Structures are given as C-alpha cells and as structure tokens.
Amino acid sequence: MVKEAMAEIVRGTAEIIDKEKIEKLLKEYYEEGKHYYVKAGFDPTAPDLHLGHTVLLQKLATFQKYGGIIQFIIGDFTAMIGDPTGKSETRKKLDRETVLKNAKSYEEQVFKILDPDKTQVLFNSQWIDKLGASGLVELTTLVSVARMLERDDFEKRYKAGKPIAISEFIYPLLQGYDSVYLKSDIEIGGTDQKFNLLMGRQLQRSFSVGKEQAVLMMPILEGLDGVQKMSKSLGNYIGVDEEPNTMFAKVMSISDELMWRYYELLSSKSLEEIEILKEGVKEGKVHPKYAKELLAAEITARFHGDEAAKAAKEEFDRVHKQNDIPSDIAEYELKGHIWIAKALVECALEPSTSQARRDIQAGAVRVNKEKISDKDLHLEEGEYILQVGKRKFAKLKVTK
Template identity: 65%
Template sequence: MNINEIIKELKKGTAEIIDFERIEKLIKDYYENGKEFLVKIGMDPTAADLHLGHTVILNKLAFLQKHGAKVQFLIGDFTARIGDPTGKSVTRKVLSQKEVEKNAGTYKEQVFKVLDPAKTQIMFNSEWLNELGAGGLIALAGTFSVTRMLERDDFTKRYNAQQSIAISEFLYPLLQGYDSVAMKCDIELGGTDQKFNLLMGRTLQRTYEVGKEQAVLMMPLLVGLDGTNKMSKSLGNYIGISEPANTIFAKVMSISDELMWEWYLLLSNKSVDEIEALKASVEDGSAHPMEVKKALGCELVERFYDEANAKSARAEWESVHSKGALPSDMKEYESEGKIWIVEALKLCGLVNSSSDARRAIKANSVSINQSKINDEQLHLESGEYVLQVGKKAYAKLKVKNGI
C-alpha cells in the first residue's frame, strides 16, 4: 500500500476527522523515519462486554496499528470509583478496585481479538488523576468557562429544559481531556457522540502546552440488527463479540441488505475498492446478496474465532436454511395491526380456508422466516415476515402497528 491507498482506507467509514493533515504527517513519518505515534481510545470500565458497535473503532485502531500506531487503550477506572456522598444516586454504579481489575482483564481478552497486543498499551487514568488531587482539578476547572461547557449539545438541551445538571458533570469532560494531556497522544478516536469531549483533549493539550494537539478521528455509531437504532445492549439489537460463532453468523444473516453495506464499511476489513466491486456485482446480478452477507458473517466469525469456526457456522446456518434462497418474486401483503397466523395465511392466499390453514400447521408444513411453526394460536406482531406453506408457496407479509 502506498500512502494514498492507506489514506483512502483510513478514511473508510469515518464520520469526521479533525486535523487530518496531522494524521497524514504521522503516517508518512512512520514510513519515512520509522517513528511510531500514539493513538488514544477510552473505554468505559463499567461495561466490559463488547459488541460489534464497539469494534467499529477497534477496527480502525487495528488498521492504524499496521501503519505506525501504538494504541493507548485507556480504562477510565478513576471516575468509576467515585462514590455518591448523598447516597441518593441509583444510576451511578461505583466499582471497587477488584471489579475494575476484573473488567480490565475481560476487556483485554476481548479487544485483543481485534488489536495487536504488541502494539497496545493498557492504561488506567487513576494513575495520573489520583496524583492530580483536588488542587490540580480546580486548576484544570479554571481553564474552561461555564458558558463554553453549556455549549455541549446535551448540556444545552438539559439546561434549557430546566433539567438538573450536577456540577460534577462539568468535570468529566475536563478529566477526559486531561487524560490526553497526561498520555501525550497524537490522535484520539471516538464516536461522533463524543465530539465535544474529544475536542477537549485537543484544547487542553494546547492549554497545558504538551507540545502537540491531538488529531481527532470520529466513527459513526453502528446501527443495530433492527436497522434503525444504534447498536446497544439495552435495546437487544446487538451482536456480542463473545457470543457463539453460530449466533454471530445467524445474526449477521438477519440484517437487511441495506444495513449490510453499512456494516461492510464499518466492520469489514475489505478495502473500499473491494466493497465497491461487491456492490457492483450484486447490482449487475452476478452475485447474490445473501452470498455477500454470508461472506461478511464469515469474516466476522473468523475475527472473533477462526476460519474453522467461520466455515462450520456457515454450514450450520445453511443446513437450517437448506431450502436455499427465497424466490425474489414473492407477492407482498400488508396487515394493519397484529394478525392471527391462520388469518395471515388466508390473507396471503397461501391457503383456501381456516381449516386448510390449521391442517397445514398441524402437518408441520408452515414456516415463518424459514423456521417451521406448529402453534396455530400464533399471532404476528409488527414486522416483516416470509410465510411459507409446503415447498413452493411463499409470500411476504408486513404487519403494521401490531403491538
């Protein structure tokens, strides 16, 4: 890869880059003089269970590691260990030193599925924040104004809505920025929702005269399985990187074709050109989208397990879905509101009567989304379904407002 190719791949999927020139210079400097550079990534130590959403950034870091980056993997243990003197907080989870260490161990295990351990330094911010002391924190808070802090999107909204903002919340972005001062990083990566805090690191490196100002590379938030919301554990629309290989593969297979292309950009290691070529071959009919999706599933399983697991996960999925690809010319139907399976089969013209429908269900010849069903009391809620009776009769049914 020449520099231009590296830059092109680096930009793949990014949402915004601040001080791009600096990043370019760092990479050039690595190739010309062998000089490595420091890339910071901060992780919340309370949630050590990573899902694909987290790996968007890890992938970008892994890419950078191939081109001169030493990754500083920061575990923000300091703030996680702060208690609530009022004893009133229900949301704040305070971690003990032991819990932090345990989470750190789990983190390492997971991130090293993506990152190169030889080029990764695990850091804990308690190291410099304990030393900072109350005095250092006050001095830090003296460098930034209330008005500027209130400019942060979520603060503005809450302030205007007269929702309470604790003064401590003004300190967290400063501490995150101060981490960059202590770590002397050259680049920080984060999600677009972190922009204010990422820029704080840049500002504070200038204020504290670190001698550099970190560039910032922001990745978009990964959309989850539902195709709509940001991937998150609480919404259930996620793929955990420690889930079984078969589960990961099957979950990948469940996403829409549209989302698949977004995931390719953010999750696959294929190059921009390779992805474009795939797209083109799907468009001209030379490749089937399902095959392209399987390739993504394999790539991801291989990343978190190995090639053998990827192959067997694919084989397992194919055997379950052995009827092969669905016909592309299925008729489509809609239901306003929740619908009983017997009515649904009638609506889609797959049976002639209710008794026909019941008989088919009993005979084990009805599938929903390629899985057999045998409950004739089943009701379909909001969503899209492929209904199938026997080997040949297919229909698509969209249930609206059905909850």
C-alpha cells in the first residue's frame, strides 16, 4: 500500500525534498494507524479560486486518502502583508475586512474537493498575533539579510534598485513560523514557493521542534492558452464558481496536448486509467474529443454535480454541432455609437480593448454570427449577439 500511495502522491509533482520522510509517515500510518499533518497555506487576496489553485487542493485530497490530516491555513495575517513571491514590486496592503470576506469565500469553496472531517481550517492570526513585538524581533534574528537576498525575486529587485519593504522579508519568516507552531510533517506549495517552504524546515530546526517537514512542490498550471500560468487577470482561467456550461466549454477549448497536463494535475482518475486512455488516443482507438469530454465532465461534476455536468455537455453539443447560440447568455445594455472593442470589454468578453483588437484582427470576433475585421467598428442603436471564439457570447442592446 505504501508503494501505491507514494505513486499517487508523487504524481505530477515538480520536486520533493525529503521523500524518505513521506514514505516513513505512510508506513507508520499503515502499520500503526498513526496520522500525519500536511500543511498548505492560502492567502485570501481575492474572493474566488480557479483550477490553478485546485492543483494543490487535489494533492491535499490525495494525502487525505492515505492518512494525512490537512492543516489548511488561511493567511488572514500574512495576506495583509502580501506574499512577495514572483512580484517585481511591493504589493498593496489589504484591509482586514476584505481579507476576512475573501477567507469566508475560500472556506466555502475548498470543501468541494477536501474532506472536511480530515481538514483543520486554521487562521494564522491565531498564533502570529500572540508573537508580539519581542517574538517577531526574535524571529528576525534567525535569518540573515544575505540569506533573504538569495531568493530570486528579491535578488532581481535589489540589483535593479527597486525597493524591498522590510515587511516582505518578514513574510517568509511568518510562513515558516506557521510550521513551527503547527509542528507540520509536510508542507506543499507551488514551485515558486520553494524559498518560503524551505524556511519552514529551517525554523523548525531553529526552534528545536523535533522534526523537519518534508516539502512537496507542484508545478504551476498553465491557463487555457497553454503558455502562461492560469490567472484571472490574464483571462485564461477556469473559475471554481463558474457556471457549469462555461466551465465545461472552457475545458473543451484547451489543446489536445494540454489536456494530458490537466488530466495529470486535476483528474482524480488513477495513473493507470489515464495511461490507458492516452494509449487509446495515440493508437486511434479513442478520439481526442471524447477524452476531453470525459475530463470536462469530471471537472464540471466535481463542482456542480453529475446532472449539471450532463446538461453542460448537452448544451455544448447543441451550440457547437448546430453552430447555434447558447440558450442562456448574459445580457447587457449600453449607450449608442459604442466602439466594438469597448463593447466587448463592457460585456465581459474581453479583458481589455487591446486584446479585443487583436482578436478582431485574428478573425475571432463575430457580431450576429458574422465575422468582423474592422477593429474601428462602432455599434449603433439596436440588438446584437456578440461572440468571441467558440464559447464566449453576450447579448447587447444598444440604446440612444
């Protein structure tokens, strides 16, 4: 069983530090029934999660299958500082009211994947508030400035002469202190979090916790474009709370190559099942579209249920096989003589007017089913069906 469990735990990972420790924890669980603790932290800097976030949640769910108790940390304290990971400048500070509102949303969304009976939802303000000024100062004595500047993003900003706030140095210390306080056995995060994850191991040594957490890093999930990481700001995301038809259609829009990456990181199918399906596609016995439909149905059902996933597939087939317009699309009303690029942004079909212009030039925009090429087009009074690509629609009423 340990071998089987390790195969699922290792699946899709980018790097594991102290793999032997994880094997030891699994062995103790199967031989002695002893549970172990897996930590993952999420700063509630936005109210909603997308599938990129669920890569970690899926891995946490895997640990739950094999004896792990999840320490799901909502960084209500650290979110107000802002994780500097991957940032080229100091992040804007969030107010506590926004953080707590977003945290509540996170709690509601994560249990669509995690087993609540095997999950401890924790807010790190519970123990960081108790540190006080003296405790925080003591924490800062454990790591040198030189060590902090070894971190890639800090080093780049320092060399470029860009400011680094002292609070940003404190962030990884506080994340590491979470592991000290909770006595975590394993911590997981994205590859961009490596410095922070290793800080937990270092501080557990410094505080003589009696253990050093293993670290498991997951790759960053590519967005729908298959190039950049999934991000709401880039418009290449699939939101956990998106309605079923949109979720199903977005999964169907990914490339055949990217599909297997999504299977590996997001599907609950076993590695053996995925390999059989992949071989079937490779040998021409299974159509790639069918394999993608299975993935789209699985992901949609996970967040909305089997019936909703079935209905979403039927709607997708109706729209795409008949070249029809979806039965339920958002409606908007705007003032007349509006620039088409601005209309597409106002109708939530495009993230920006510059992207709208690019899509028009690429032939991806239709008005009333007719492809348009004039990026300077203005819409007069009337009703229009706007479309971007194969899956994004809006009904627009233009008034005087």
